[in-house]
Amino acid sequence: MNLDWSVLISAFPDLMQGLQVTLLIAISGLAGGIVSGVVAGVALEYGGRISNVLAHIYVALIRGTPIVVQVMFIFFALPLIAGIRISSIDAAIITIIINSGAYNAEIIRGALNSVPGGIQEAGLAMGLSFPAVLAHIIAPLAFRRSLPAMGNQLVNVVKDTSIFIVIGVGELTRRGQEVMAENFRSVEVWSEVAAIYFVVISAFTLGLRVLERRMRLP
Amino acid sequence: MIEFRQTTKRFGDHVVLRPVELSVKSGEVAVIIGPSGSGKSTMLRCVNALEKISGGDLLVNELSVLGSSADIRQIRRQAGMVFQQFNLFPNLTALQNVMFGPIRAKKYSKSEAKEIAKALLGKVGLFERKNHYPSQLSGGQQQRVAIARALAVQPRLMLFDEPTSALDPELRQEVMKVMQTLAMEGMTMMVVTHEMHFARQVGSRLIFMENGRVVHDGEPAALLSSPPSERFHNFLQHVQ
Numbered sequence: 001m002n003l004d005w006s007v008l009i010s011a012f013p014d015l016m017q018g019l020q021v022t023l024l025i026a027i028s029g030l031a032g033g034i035v036s037g038v039v040a041g042v043a044l045e046y047g048g049r050i051s052n053v054l055a056h057i058y059v060a061l062i063r064g065t066p067i068v069v070q071v072m073f074i075f076f077a078l079p080l081i082a083g084i085r086i087s088s089i090d091a092a093i094i095t096i097i098i099n100s101g102a103y104n105a106e107i108i109r110g111a112l113n114s115v116p117g118g119i120q121e122a123g124l125a126m127g128l129s130f131p132a133v134l135a136h137i138i139a140p141l142a143f144r145r146s147l148p149a150m151g152n153q154l155v156n157v158v159k160d161t162s163i164f165i166v167i168g169v170g171e172l173t174r175r176g177q178e179v180m181a182e183n184f185r186s187v188e189v190w191s192e193v194a195a196i197y198f199v200v201i202s203a204f205t206l207g208l209r210v211l212e213r214r215m216r217l218p
Numbered sequence: 219m220i221e222f223r224q225t226t227k228r229f230g231d232h233v234v235l236r237p238v239e240l241s242v243k244s245g246e247v248a249v250i251i252g253p254s255g256s257g258k259s260t261m262l263r264c265v266n267a268l269e270k271i272s273g274g275d276l277l278v279n280e281l282s283v284l285g286s287s288a289d290i291r292q293i294r295r296q297a298g299m300v301f302q303q304f305n306l307f308p309n310l311t312a313l314q315n316v317m318f319g320p321i322r323a324k325k326y327s328k329s330e331a332k333e334i335a336k337a338l339l340g341k342v343g344l345f346e347r348k349n350h351y352p353s354q355l356s357g358g359q360q361q362r363v364a365i366a367r368a369l370a371v372q373p374r375l376m377l378f379d380e381p382t383s384a385l386d387p388e389l390r391q392e393v394m395k396v397m398q399t400l401a402m403e404g405m406t407m408m409v410v411t412h413e414m415h416f417a418r419q420v421g422s423r424l425i426f427m428e429n430g431r432v433v434h435d436g437e438p439a440a441l442l443s444s445p446p447s448e449r450f451h452n453f454l455q456h457v458q
């Protein structure tokens with residue numbers, strides 16, 4: 001087998017465009033997934049009956065179905081049901097937010113639950129309202145507690161963006177496939193695609209480790 | 219200042235406070251003793267509405283614990299609480315722990331809160347430890363920080379729930395001394411404790427609870443020197 005490593009350079013601009021789309025989806029997914037995860041996690045831990053049941057259904061539905069099926073549903077089935085048109089990139093972003101939010105919700109619920117009751121009572125006993133206790137006492141402690149698990153989950157978000165190839169979103173994996181279809185250099189192209197993912201995910205993981213260390217209590 | 223009016227408390231079917239009739243006046247130091255499970259903690263926690271009473275009424279500075287949530291927050295700002303397990307905020311230094319209440323509960327500026335906190339840490343003898351985290355302090359020091367934290371919202375009365383029970387015997391004295399100083403300054407206090415010499419020396423009232431009832435209520439020295447009941451006598455032998 002003869003390898004032509006110059007392909008790495010010629011493919012690079014296309015793959016970088018793919019990476020931009022991957023990062024756009026991933027960053028929207030991270031931010032949106034944290035918001036939806038916090039909302040659902042708070043509902044699971046403190047919600048009244050209705051919000052608690054709704055949050056449980058949301059988490060169970062998402063965790064009980066593959067993400068590929070979720071994005072297929074949102075891209076192909078939802079437009080038929082709701083009579084709207086959405087672009088493939090919007091479908092990808094919506095899916096990743098809904099999907100990662102469901103996984104984050106369980107992590108956040110566990111982290112909220114880990115804050116000792118006595119510490120919450122210390123805040124209430126000073127005359128703070130419960131929302132103030134949640135914001136100023138529980139949240140900072142739960143945030144620390146959730147970091148390792150959230151970090152893993154957020155790395156999964158970056159990897160999961162590659163499945164959006166199934167609806168034709170031009171993210172990194174899709175771009176790799178397109179480049180390969182032109183030059184038939186599968187070893188070189190997929191090595192390069194893998195290396196790009198690896199660098200991005202490693203940098204991300206490193207950033208999380210640094211944050212975790214910074215937040216560690218004496 | 220604190221008035222229990224036929225106050226009852228149940229957890230489900232389990233009656234923890236039978237009607238309790240009790241009033242603690244301004245400047246009094248009421249020491250509460252009694253066997254484990256007799257309802258001492260529950261009684262204290264009803265005063266600042268950490269537990270909701272089931273019947274009767276309970277007034278703190280003329281505000282009912284059955285009042286609005288604004289009333290309850292007002293009661294809680296007036297009644298500082300010190301817990302057996304300290305319950306300091308582990309992510310904050312000693313100084314930040316004490317500053318927390320003034321900033322969050324009283325909306326003081328950061329610099330005002332810092333002045334209050336420094337003064338109170340000095341008062342409990344921990345000024346030089348102000349930048350330590352709770353995990354870097356001994357149990358006795360943590361409890362003194364917790365007392366300073368409770369005092370920082372300028373309460374009119376203080377509730378202590380077995381403040382020295384989680385401490386090694388040699389660390390209890392430093393906490394007792396801080397409490398004694400507070401009492402001498404005229405702070406109204408309800409103290410659940412097994413420290414009989416504290417009851418004798420600092421208490422102005424001694425309350426013996428059993429089975430959710432106030433069984434004896436009187437002058438500490440008198441009750442301790444001539445126990446009015448067999449049960450009380452046996453209990454004293456047990457704790458001393």
Ligand SMILES: Nc1ncnc2c1ncn2[C@@H]1O[C@H](COP(=O)(O)OP(=O)(O)O)[C@@H](O)[C@H]1O
Pocket residue numbers: 229232234252253254255256257258259260261
């Ligand atoms: N949150 C609760 N739920 C159910 N039962 C409780 C609760 N808190 C206390 N109890 C019960 O109330 C009784 C009195 O408890 P407590 O006030 O803690 O007693 P003490 O402080 O005198 O040891 C005990 O039987 C205890 O089991």
Ligand SMILES: [Mg+2]
Pocket residue numbers: 258259260380
């Ligand atoms: Mg108790």
